[in-house]
Amino acid sequence: MLPDALKLKLEKMIAEAESPREKAIDVMFEIQELQGWMSDEAMVEAAALLGMTPLELEELATFYDYIYRSPVGKYVIKVCDSTLCWMEGHQRVIDYVSARAGVPMGGTSPDGLFTLLPVCCIGYCDRAPAMVINKRVYGKLSPEKIDRILDKLANKAEFHESE
């Protein structure tokens, strides 16, 4: 199932660790990088590499915000809903992204491009309201800025933002 090149990379990564399961998150991140989410088959293979049972790995996969056990879009948009973003109108951001990307909260757009999820504080409170797409953070969001970001992503271009 997993391509040989990836398997080799993961085995090397695991061999460098103090104990195999230390790399559980990294292994799942690498697999998600390739196929977007952790399928049942991927869970079984990853667990075998890590010397864990699939159930032990499931315990981690379902615990963390950034591991997905269902298919997600190419871009997972997580809008921060903690205190500072709440104060700066996070609901407006959610509504706007939802309408603009054509995806309800918790859902994935029909073209498979965007998934919309809530997330707790992402540590960009000085730039509220903020969101994180895959692992890149975007702050000081306005409708115009959201348009620019989503347009760029839809056109497979990176939207860069200085820290």
Added chain:
Amino acid sequence: MPQYPQVLFKNRKPNRVATLDEYRESGGYQALEKFVGGGISPKEIIRLVGESGLLGRGGAGFPAGKKWASVPDSAAFPRYLVANGDEMEPGTFKDRMLLHVDPHCVIEGMILSGYSFSGSKAFFFVRPSYESSSVIFERELEYARQAGFLGNNILGTDFSFDIVVHRSGGRYICGEGSALLNAIMGKRPNPTKPPPYPTEKGLWDKPTVVNNVETLANVPHILRNGPEWFKELAATPHGAGMKLYCISGKVNVPGTVELPIGTRLSEIIDEHCGGMAPGSEFKACLPGGASTRFMTRKHYDIPMDFDDLKAIGNRLGTAAVMVFDHKTCLVGATLNLMEFFARESCGWCTPCREGLPYMRDLLWRIENGEGKEEFIPNLRTLCKEVWNSYCALAPGAAEPVISLLDLFEGEVREHISQKGCPFHAKADH
């Protein structure tokens, strides 16, 4: 605006990271050369850091030197260091700033800390939304290795020490010391109650020291300039060192500023954040992140140090000052905080798993017009009950609630009597 010497932020550049060379030009890695290169006893480092009065910057304020000294001489090897860069407390983003300003300051601090208790490996634990920080940090680690500051036989001595970045899957509980260790070991990150303390039995039952990123960044400066210098940096006679304050909310210029620890709240907001945002009046703030108590105008002049906040029954926490204005509903704000804590509870123990959603439900009903008088004593009881939980997450979650009831009971009652949020029509959210 009063100006202060910058220590942790002295190499701060607009929009870029300070390089290894820039860090060295500013005195960086001199402490490493003196103490590790010069073969000075690790005990001397512990003594100097102990004398400096450096308190842990992650929230609990535990003396850093004392923590290192608690690794017994007879303890097993290998010994591990964990730099806690999880930083998931709402309002807190100082460690991110530090990593984007001067990463070598953290790296040198980690090596010196490791040397002090004969550690051989460190984990830099970091959250997924700080991926940019992880990338910067890994790049700079490699430069430090190439320069001979990190890796095998540091500076030609027989001391070897390396640092790896451990990426988290993203949950608030991972910032809790014992949960953090489980997370690194690839176990479900439930907190455990000491003893044994991690400094005796931590990662894989080996001695492990967990320090906050900002705490570690102070170490090279203390060792280079001496404990007396560090103490004198503080704005209060009892404090020690500089502090990164991160200010967010209704101020003109939110962000992270480095100030003498114990700088007054009024000075922080009025001078260093450009005052309150236009049209905003100060109503309250949480002085140290989401798990501290609301503080009103009454304490606007308080020195922002551990002891001073403790004296009024509050905590400096992570020094993440979240500022609320007169147009912000604090029932709504507390409800939002409780949403955070209830969602982020790891679910391991009952008081937290069941108690926090119960509190969230009561606050939701009050905010949304279904509040009843008896909810106030119910919330007070729950604030006490959650102290029966395993770790500090739930007691921390109770802090804003208890202070909401103590300081803004009128506002809570208004919600109940008016069957809805009095701010709703006025507010813009």
